[in-house]
Every structure is written in structure tokens, then in C-alpha cells.
Amino acid sequence: MIRLTDVVKEYPNGTHALNGLTLEIQDGEFVFMVGPSGSGKSTVIKLLIGEVEPTEGKVVVNGFSLRNIRERQIPYLRRTVGVIFQDFRLIEHKTVYDNMVFAMRAVGAGPKEIKKRIPYVLDLVGLENKSRRLPSELSGGEQQRVAIARALLNNPSTIIADEPTGNLDPARSLEIMRLLERINALGTTVLVVTHEKDLVNRFDKRVVMLERGRVVSDGKGYYGRRAQ
């Protein structure tokens, strides 16, 4: 579960990114977070993965309280949260399979676990036959599916996708959203940060809208509807 209570985030340069934001996402939910540039979406992601600390307020992610979290606890928080970025962030000189191995080894997984888990997630994202390809040999949609597979490797309870379709055409974007919906159906909490109105409106999901560091709308089904 994700819970942000009266969160204020002020950066050292004086920018107020969040101004008393309160938000709760239950386990197993699928949530779109939308809002204009500078509304605080990126800061929310940074808070959720422990990249920055809140100036005020409480942030709890999957049982980890991020106010004054110890640095050595952050890796363990991140293992419960899979993150997907717009630019995929794959290692170009490694094959799809080796990218997966790299991510699993990074959390100390053993060879047996790796052999068992990687085929499962590649099958889940529909890339089981492209495991020996380099990222440059894949389309944008396929690369994003590799990134999703990597995010799923450590069996996280939450997936956070930061503009996951920003580099994709509408058809591929829809494909990725359907994949995230399927992952959500398996029980994983999914938070998608996007500004693609049309895409959001094709799904009947909860939509949280931010503006100037606050939640201005939180409801189901339509981008732009006022908070209930």
C-alpha cells in the first residue's frame, strides 16, 4: 500500500514541488496519475522510490516509512517497487536475457532462481523468443516490454511507470497499457504517470490529477473530472 499524508517537498533551491499532498493507493489498485508539467508527478515518483525525502508529512510505501529512512534500507524498499521509464533504460551492449540476468544478480539472486524466473517474465510480456536479441534490434514497444519484464523480475508488489508510452505510437502504447492491466490483474499494484489523455480515457481506472503539488481531482474513469 502507498500512503502520502500532508506531504510537503521543498528542494534546496527553494522550489515547492509538493504542497500538502495526500494520497492513498490500496494494494492491487490500478491508478493513473496525471497533471501538467511542474505539478509534482516526478517528485511523487522520487519520493516513492526513496530518491528524495519529504520535507514534511508522511510517506509509507509497502510498509517502509520514508521519513528519515536509513540509507541501507532503501535497496530493500526498491525491491518491492518495479520502476519503468519512458526511455526504457536498458543496457545496450547486453542481450534481453543478459539485461534480465544483470537486474536479478544485482539483488543477489542465485543461478537457479534466475533460470526459473526469467523465462516466466519474458513469457508474460510476450518476448520469450527474443531473449537473445540486443535492445537495438527491438522496436520501441518491445524495448518497453523488456523494461516491464525487468521491473517484474523481483516480484515487486508495486509497479510505477513514468510516462511508459511517451516514446511509442498509439498502437504500441495501447499494447503496453493492456500489458500493465494484465499485470495488475495478477495482483500487482500499478501506478502509471502519464499526460496522454486519450490513452487514460480508454481505461475505466482511477485517475488522480495533480496541480501545483496538490491533488485536484481523484476519481474513476475520466481524465479531468473534478475530485469527488
Next chain:
Amino acid sequence: MSRHNFFYFAREGAYNMFNHGFMSFAAIGVTVACLLIMGTFTLVAVNANAMLEDMEQKNQVLAFVDENLTEEEARALADDLEAVDNVRGVTFISREEAMENFQSKYPDEELYQDLEPEIFRHRYAIDLVDIGKMSETKAKLEQVPGIGEGNVNAYEDEAAGFITIRNVAGVVCIALISILLLVSVFIIANTIKLTTFDRRDEIAIMKMVGATNGFIRWPFVYEGFLLGLFSAVIGFFLQWGLYEMVTRSVDANDTIRLIRIVPFGDMWVYVAGIFLGVGMLIGVGGSLSAIRKFLQV
């Protein structure tokens, strides 16, 4: 650390070193150069110290025996003299030997060729352990019955000169080696920082998926260790070759062949140990220093 993690770190470290061949070559080159400069300077200092020790050992004290004692009585003083603190050994020189020594110094002086041994005194040439204690040893020797006050010749000024030279050389040596060590760590840290910068995306991904700082650090530590090891081995053989070359040049030169060069065979274990230790210290220290910045994500 589990067994498969150990092999993983070692493999990754080796892979990274070969995969970033040019940077590794640069890092090894810089480390070898630093080791050679440091090694050459240290070997020069070792040889200078050995020469000083030789000179110290030649710096003997002469104790003149009471002229009323017979040769037999004079020889009997050896045990008393050897029992004095700081005395390494004593050599008895009879009146006859003293006269022959004197005459051999002036073979062309006719006046000195008809001397009587009786005008010389029996004496002892005394080697000291530490010439820094020359004054107090001299005083103790003068208290030995059969020697007496004023009958010991000690070159205290010369001894003090040797001590000063040795101390200054020691301090300069330690200071220069320390500076070179710091410069080496700094250069290696910067060289490895470039390879780390090249891999900042990989580190960011590792951090993102939940790798601990320790896990991220280990392959870099292995890489630094390997770079240090290779540098030490290459540096050692180059140093050896260089040293032998200088030794041969000194031996071949009539003017400077009198300088005694310590054979490399007497020192190779120490040189190898120091090169390995310093090489690995520079490699691992440089890696740790380079990676620190990239772990703060």
C-alpha cells in the same frame, strides 16, 4: 558473501577490466609509472643507506693501552673491552703491527723506516654497534683499567655527520614516498572514475532494481584489485630490468665501480611485496574513491 556472489564479482571485475581495455591500459600504465618512480627512489635510498652503513662500520674507535703493560697483559683486556655496552667487536693491534701500519702509510719517508716498536703503544681497534652513542661509549672505555682517561680516540664529529645524513635521507625518503603514494591514488582514482562514468547507467539501473551499495561496489573493488595486481607484476619486472641495467653500467664504469650496489637478489622479496601491496592499495583505494560519487543516487 555467498560462493556464487564471489565468483560473480570476480568475473564481472575481470570482464569490466578487459571490456574497457583502453582505460584499463591507461590505469595500468599510470600505476606502473608511479610504482617505478617510487621503487627507483626507494632502491636509491636503500643503496645510499647500505653505503652509509659500510662507512659507519669503518668508523672505528682506537683505545690505547697503558704503556707499562706487557703484550700479554694488554691482550687480556679484550674481554673487558668487549663487555662494554655498544661494542660490536675489538681487534688487538700490537706495537709491532702499529709500527708496520704507520710505516706502510709513508713508504717513501726514510726517517720513519728505522723506528723502534717501543715508541708505539699496544692498542685496540673497536667497532661500535651505534655510532650515535659514541661519546658515552668512549667514556666507558676510558674507565676500563689499563686504558685510562684520554687514551681513546673517537671521531665524534664525523659520527654526528653520518647520523645527520642518515636521518635527513630517511625523512626525505619517507616524505617523497608518501607524496608519490597519494599522487598515485589520486591519478588511479581519476582514471577509474572515467571508467565508472562510462558505466553510470549500469550503476543507476542496479540502484533502481534494489542493489545494495556493497553489491555495486564489489565488482569495482575486484577490478581495482586486478589492475593493481597487473601493475605490480609488470612494474616489478621492469624495476628488476632497470636495476640490473644500472648495476651493469656501474660495474662497467672504472670511475664509479667502487660504489657497492646491493644485489637485486637480496631485495627481490621485499620489492615484490611492496609493489604488490602498494599496487593493490592504489587499485582498490582508487576504485572505492571513484565509485563513491556514483552510489549517491
